[in-house]
Amino acid sequence: MLKVDPDKDLVDGETYADVVTCGTDAIEVGGTTGVTEEKMADVVEACAEYDVPLYVEPSNPANVVYRGGVDGYLVPAVLNAGDIAWLTGVQKEWVRIDDDIDWDHTFTEGYIVLNPDSAAAKLTQSDCDLDPADVAAYAEVGERMLGQEIVYAEYSGTFGDPEVVAAAADALAEATLFYGGGIHDYESANTMADHADTVIVGDLVHEEGVDAVAETVEGAKDAKAATVSE
Numbered sequence: 001m002l003k004v005d006p007d008k009d010l011v012d013g014e015t016y017a018d019v020v021t022c023g024t025d026a027i028e029v030g031g032t033t034g035v036t037e038e039k040m041a042d043v044v045e046a047c048a049e050y051d052v053p054l055y056v057e058p059s060n061p062a063n064v065v066y067r068g069g070v071d072g073y074l075v076p077a078v079l080n081a082g083d084i085a086w087l088t089g090v091q092k093e094w095v096r097i098d099d100d101i102d103w104d105h106t107f108t109e110g111y112i113v114l115n116p117d118s119a120a121a122k123l124t125q126s127d128c129d130l131d132p133a134d135v136a137a138y139a140e141v142g143e144r145m146l147g148q149e150i151v152y153a154e155y156s157g158t159f160g161d162p163e164v165v166a167a168a169a170d171a172l173a174e175a176t177l178f179y180g181g182g183i184h185d186y187e188s189a190n191t192m193a194d195h196a197d198t199v200i201v202g203d204l205v206h207e208e209g210v211d212a213v214a215e216t217v218e219g220a221k222d223a224k225a226a227t228v229s230e
């Protein structure tokens, strides 16, 4: 899945049409900083007319955009937040003020934020000093206690530790494991797709463009094909 940040530009000469049709299985639109409702709406509109599944991932209640053509809403809760407002507080405010929530299409993500230098970690004051057993335990708490269908190992901005991601995968029974952070080529995508169910590619589309993203799609798909044939 490709995460498009509405606060970042595409590379010169590329359009949202190129982005949506680059081979990714799905698009999600979101980012931690600088995302307004207007920027979210513009990118969602540009991506909505294609057949590729489209998800909105809000980073606060002010940038949830409801529109035809959106297949679902992916709403984070940060399991290792130091400021626990990011665990259920902002979600409570959202539910209190938003009358349009489409629960049938809303899926929640139990985030484990693992790069201390990322905007998400700073905002949520996440405790990123975690070993594989800690991360596995957070994943299990997310699934078993909090009922999360998606657990998200989030290394936004840097390539993570495959051992940590493998530990999270081992700890989950049915929940889907998302991995995101620093995926930049065939090899990095292939490595993380060995462990995670879904690999998220973010900044690469803004920094290198769609051909580089297409390479990561190949890497992830080959890892999945190898797992199926094992």
Ligand SMILES: CC(C)=CCC/C(C)=C/CC/C(C)=C/CC/C(C)=C/COP(=O)(O)OP(=O)(O)O
Pocket: 005, 030, 031, 032, 033, 057, 058, 059, 060, 061, 062, 064, 075, 076, 077, 078, 086, 087, 090, 091, 092, 094, 111, 118, 119, 120, 121, 123, 124, 154, 156, 157
């Ligand atoms: C209640 C609602 C609607 C939303 C709450 C959402 C929460 C808990 C947000 C906390 C921060 C978070 C997990 C955001 C999700 C998206 C994300 C991590 C995007 C990647 O952001 P970065 O790459 O760190 O930052 P930039 O946007 O600056 O690149």
Ligand SMILES: O=P(O)(O)OC[C@@H](O)CO
Pocket: 003, 154, 155, 156, 157, 158, 179, 180, 181, 182, 183, 200, 201, 202, 203, 204
């Ligand atoms: O931008 P990158 O480092 O690819 O991270 C992707 C995504 O997990 C960010 O939420």
Ligand SMILES: [Mg+2]
Pocket: 005, 031, 156, 157, 202, 203
């Ligand atoms: Mg980012």
